[in-house]
Amino acid sequence: MAHPLIQADLSLSLSGKKSVFELAVELSIEPGELLVITGSSGSGKTTLLRILAGLEKKALGKIHSGTHIWQDSATKTFLPPQKRPVGMVFQQYALFPNMTVRENIAYALPKGASPTIIMEMLEIKKLIELADNYPHQLSGGQQQRVALARALVRQPALLLLDEPLSALDPAMRGRLQDFIRETHQQHQLTTVLVTHNEDEIRQLATRVICLEHGKISAQGSPDVIFPQKKNMLKGIWLGVEGQVAKVKIGDNEVLVSFAHSTTPLPNSGDWVWVSFGVEGAVFLKKEGQ
């Protein structure tokens, strides 16, 4: 078996919505895999990605990539983000508003590198006709394609994607999922994707890590993880913290509150997903919806 691309043992104190908690994670990232990190919001997913990128200086522990040390708090070694072979795509695209698509991609070109890669990238990622547009003239999906192309120009060893599709509509999500999968296959690029979207995990992941309150609660291939962490994952996908359960509505039973006023009301005999909060069982959605 090949050596892991990244080995990390990290900790950082985080202030969550309710309390301060410790992000403490030990993980290895294998070459060529598409690792999905999932967990409810505030569980530390994005922070973990930012630590790998070198954007959180205060993290303790170490990150090794082969013989290269990216970070080691014991020896006060810290490789700044500029020196890490990492590409990152943010949830909100982070394209430079003052530059056209072509200029955004050209900006990533390292000193002395051949500029032909810019044209190649525009062609491969089907961005030629958008090359002279500014970010504000593009749709969300187009912006995210440009952000991905820009991250690839430096030919990173590790690609980090922080909920890249969460701001897009469902149709665009599907197309961008294909785009990410193609990119991963074309470049054989080790990729870490943070998401809490069920479809993205099913479509893209070669391995899944579940993060709960800063700790890894389960990891493995999607086939293993899905049955094992069914109720926790369902909670994440439905956007609630903690456990959810599938229950059957009996006659004359009333669920206390409704997650969304637009959600159609369940009828007696329906199977529904509910979460349990201080106010009682909260109806989330009907089974199969």
Add this chain to the structure above:
Amino acid sequence: MNTGFGQTLQLTLRLASCTTLLLFIFGFPLAYWLAHTRSRLRMWVESLVSLPLVLPPTVIGFYLLLAFSPENVLGRWLHDIFGIQLVFSFAGLVVGSLIYSLPFMVQPLQAGLEAMPPQLIEASYLLGKSRWTTLRRVILPNIRASLWSGAILTFAHTVGEFGVVLMIGGNIPGQTRVASIAIFEEVESLNFGQAHQYAATLMILSFLMLLAFYWLNQHNRQWRIR
């Protein structure tokens, strides 16, 4: 138009230009720190920076006069070591204007930096770019409207200052006699014609600068960072 008028106007514009340029150089790091820090010192520094907005200019002028005086430690030290005399000199006017116009540069820059998504800076670092390249190619172009607002307001405010200049600069033609002081002197000498000349020039100049400021603001609203 007499030579005194030209000389005074030139001095006024020179003072405003020096102040604007120096305040950009010193004000930018301060605005950047204020926009990004989580330090408890922030509110103290913000209050200090904003002080010239509420204090009578004569208060600032009075304390600067005391500080710069060769009779006091700072003034004597500057004079003995560097041969600089800040009281009743152009250099003194520049220092006074830097303090007096500080909020007019720092506040727009800070607002511009706060409005800029921090991911733009992080994205630049992750694309291998240094802090300097990021400043030049990403930060400054994306806060250019704030940059121009700060520059225009600082320039206009320095042209219009009176109290601080009078306290520490006096009224030396060619050295410290700026337009606002000249108006005061001409009115005292009942030369209303001369006073009109200065006053009208300042009014038109200030109006045009504010026009530019509001035009930029409107332009900036149409061009949003996404």
